[in-house]
Amino acid sequence: MSITAARGAPPLAPGTEPVPGYRILAGLTRTGWLDVYDAWSEERDCRCVLKTVRPDRRGERRLGERLLREGRWLRGFTHPHLVRAYDVFAAPEPVVVLETLTGETLSHLLHRLRRRASAADVALLGVQLCSAVHYLHGRGLLHLDLKPSNVVVDRGLAKVLDLSVARPPGPAPAGVGTCCYLAPEQARGGMLTAAADVWGIGVTLYEVACGDLPFECRATGGTAHRPYAGDEPDDGTGTGDPGDWYPQLEREAPPIGSRRRLPPALAAAVDGCLRADPSARPGVAALAAALETALPVPRRGC
Known part of the structure; x- marks a missing residue:
C-alpha cells in the first residue's frame, strides 16, 4: 500500500524538512503508528530512511518513547548484520534516521x-x-x-x-x-x-x-x-x-x-x-x- 493511500492524517510532503539537515523525498510505508520515508541527508550527501510517529498518533507519548528507544539502541550498536541508525531526534517530534539498505x-x-x-x-x-x-x-x-x-x-x-x-x-x-x-x-x-x-x-x-x-x-x-x-x-x-x-x-x-x-x-x-x-x-x-x-x-x- 502506498503511504499516501493509507488512512489517517496525510504524510509529510516531498521537500519537507522534519528535522534540520534531512529532506523528505517520498513516503515508503505507513503502519498503525509509524510513517517511514525515503529522505536525503545534507551532511552525508546520501539517501537515508526516516521513521516518525504518524501525525494522528503523536499525542501518544509511549509511541514516541518506543521509537526513540529503538533509535538509540541502533545508533549505539555496530554490527555488520544489523541496520545502523545515523541520528535520533526527540524534538520537534521523535525522528529516527536509518541507513538506506540496498537489496x-x-x-x-x-x-x-x-x-x-x-x-x-x-x-x-x-x-x-x-x-x-x-x-x-x-x-x-x-x-x-x-x-x-x-x-x-x-x-x-x-x-x-x-x-x-x-x-x-x-x-x-x-x-x-x-x-x-x-x-x-x-x-x-x-x-x-x-x-x-x-x-x-x-x-x-x-x-x-x-x-x-x-x-x-x-x-x-x-x-x-x-x-x-x-x-x-x-x-x-x-x-x-x-x-x-x-x-x-x-x-x-x-x-x-x-x-x-x-x-x-x-x-x-x-x-x-x-x-x-x-x-x-x-x-x-x-x-x-x-x-x-x-x-x-x-x-x-x-
Missing part, C-alpha cells in the same frame, strides 16, 4: 522469485542471523520479531531490521511480536529467554527453505510485512489480538524434511529451533556451529 527483504524475495533458496544459502543466512542475535543478546536484548520482512539481503549479506518490540529477557505479556512467527512462550506470555529468538531464526529459515511457514497462519490482529516499520507497540498487554489463533501452542512443527529434502545437518538444525520446549532448543552458538557444517566452506564469524 530486498526476504519476504519480498520469497514472493517475487517464487523459488526456494539453496541449502547453502539457507545455512549462510542462518549463520548471519545467529551472529546478529548473539550480538543483541550480549547487550541484554531479545529481538523477538525475527521474520523475513525484518531481514534485508543484498548479494548474500543479511541485515536485521526493527527493534521495536525488543526487550530484555524476563516476563512478557502474551503476543509480543508477529502472530505467525511467535515462539510458543511468546504466544502464551511468560518468561522469555534467548530461546525465543532461536525459534525466530528457525521459523525464518523454515519459510526461506520451504516457501511457507510450518504452521497455517490465521492472524486477525497480526502485522503485515513492512520493511523498517515495526509492529504496533505493546503497552503491557501484548501486540496480539484476542482473536488470534496460535497453532504453535497446539502441536509441534512438522519436520522440515516433510516439506523439502535438505542436508541432514541443516534439517536437524532447523527442526531443533522449533521444539516447543524452550530448554530443548539449541543455544545460539551451538546453532551457528551446526549451520556452518552445511556451508560449502565452513567458516566462523560474520
Whole structure:
C-alpha cells in the first residue's frame, strides 16, 4: 500500500524538512503508528530512511518513547548484520534516521522469485542471523520479531531490521511480536529467554527453505510485512489480538524434511529451533556451529 493511500492524517510532503539537515523525498510505508520515508541527508550527501510517529498518533507519548528507544539502541550498536541508525531526534517530534539498505527483504524475495533458496544459502543466512542475535543478546536484548520482512539481503549479506518490540529477557505479556512467527512462550506470555529468538531464526529459515511457514497462519490482529516499520507497540498487554489463533501452542512443527529434502545437518538444525520446549532448543552458538557444517566452506564469524 502506498503511504499516501493509507488512512489517517496525510504524510509529510516531498521537500519537507522534519528535522534540520534531512529532506523528505517520498513516503515508503505507513503502519498503525509509524510513517517511514525515503529522505536525503545534507551532511552525508546520501539517501537515508526516516521513521516518525504518524501525525494522528503523536499525542501518544509511549509511541514516541518506543521509537526513540529503538533509535538509540541502533545508533549505539555496530554490527555488520544489523541496520545502523545515523541520528535520533526527540524534538520537534521523535525522528529516527536509518541507513538506506540496498537489496530486498526476504519476504519480498520469497514472493517475487517464487523459488526456494539453496541449502547453502539457507545455512549462510542462518549463520548471519545467529551472529546478529548473539550480538543483541550480549547487550541484554531479545529481538523477538525475527521474520523475513525484518531481514534485508543484498548479494548474500543479511541485515536485521526493527527493534521495536525488543526487550530484555524476563516476563512478557502474551503476543509480543508477529502472530505467525511467535515462539510458543511468546504466544502464551511468560518468561522469555534467548530461546525465543532461536525459534525466530528457525521459523525464518523454515519459510526461506520451504516457501511457507510450518504452521497455517490465521492472524486477525497480526502485522503485515513492512520493511523498517515495526509492529504496533505493546503497552503491557501484548501486540496480539484476542482473536488470534496460535497453532504453535497446539502441536509441534512438522519436520522440515516433510516439506523439502535438505542436508541432514541443516534439517536437524532447523527442526531443533522449533521444539516447543524452550530448554530443548539449541543455544545460539551451538546453532551457528551446526549451520556452518552445511556451508560449502565452513567458516566462523560474520
